[in-house]
Amino acid sequence: MDASFASTLLPPTRIFKIIVIGDSNVGKTCLTFRFTGGSFPDKTEATIGVDFREKAVEIEGETIKVQVWDTAGQERFRKSMVEHYYRNVHAVVFVYDVTKMASFRNLQTWIEECNGHRVSASVPRVLVGNKCDLMDHIQVPSNMALKFADAHNMLLFETSAKDPRESQNVDSIFMSLACRLKAQKSLLYRDVEREDGRVRLTQATETKSNCPC
Ligand SMILES: Nc1nc2c(ncn2[C@@H]2O[C@H](COP(=O)(O)OP(=O)(O)OP(=O)(O)O)[C@@H](O)[C@H]2O)c(=O)[nH]1
Numbered sequence: 001m002d003a004s005f006a007s008t009l010l011p012p013t014r015i016f017k018i019i020v021i022g023d024s025n026v027g028k029t030c031l032t033f034r035f036t037g038g039s040f041p042d043k044t045e046a047t048i049g050v051d052f053r054e055k056a057v058e059i060e061g062e063t064i065k066v067q068v069w070d071t072a073g074q075e076r077f078r079k080s081m082v083e084h085y086y087r088n089v090h091a092v093v094f095v096y097d098v099t100k101m102a103s104f105r106n107l108q109t110w111i112e113e114c115n116g117h118r119v120s121a122s123v124p125r126v127l128v129g130n131k132c133d134l135m136d137h138i139q140v141p142s143n144m145a146l147k148f149a150d151a152h153n154m155l156l157f158e159t160s161a162k163d164p165r166e167s168q169n170v171d172s173i174f175m176s177l178a179c180r181l182k183a184q185k186s187l188l189y190r191d192v193e194r195e196d197g198r199v200r201l202t203q204a205t206e207t208k209s210n211c212p213c
């Protein structure tokens with residue numbers, strides 16, 4: 001069979017767009033770096049606009065491209081980009097710094113911004129408390145964070161981008177979202193179909209996922 005014909009029969013690799021939001025300095029760049037690159041960056045600078053990081057992951061035999069949008073926390077570096085962050089987003093990761101109460105208090109504002117951009121309630125959201133390696137400086141107690149996460153229907157991950165022992169936990173933030181998105185298969189295939197103009201894809205939409213995540 002000719003390769004170009006075969007490629008029209010195969011569904012294209014799906015891309016899940018996940019945005020990472022939160023105050024400046026909470027560690028969004030380091031978390032996304034840890035997930036996509038497997039390490040902690042020696043040095044970071046404030047993100048300007050957005051940095052894209054991608055990782056191909058395999059879930060139940062399907063290769064999915066997780067496209068992580070590492071957004072800027074500083075208002076002056078993000079204001080022209082905000083519309084782009086939220087457009088066609090598939091999942092949202094809210095990050096705070098466990099050693100900085102203000103970054104936790106500000107989550108309410110980040111959630112309001114997200115809601116204000118018509119992000120549907122079906123778009124999964126998770127909450128991440130970063131910098132747990134700084135054990136002597138913790139200001140946000142776990143039970144307070146858990147209560148907040150519950151109230152907003154989010155899973156809570158407390159972790160550290162810096163501590164290599166936490167790298168699996170960091171992966172599970174993004175993998176749990178990718179698994180949930182895969183389970184919402186029909187919706188996402190329809191999105192892909194519209195963008196590609198390929199008609200066949202709706203055929204494969206009914207399978208229910210048994211994702212282990
Ligand atoms: N101890 C510790 N420091 C961290 C951790 N994650 C990030 N940092 C440090 O926190 C600082 C800010 O990290 P970034 O990842 O650049 O923060 P950001 O949220 O991307 O900031 P903006 O791009 O300005 O929005 C850097 O000095 C990092 O080295 C962590 O898990 N533990």
Ligand SMILES: [Mg+2]
Binds near residue numbers: 028073
């Ligand atoms: Mg950054």
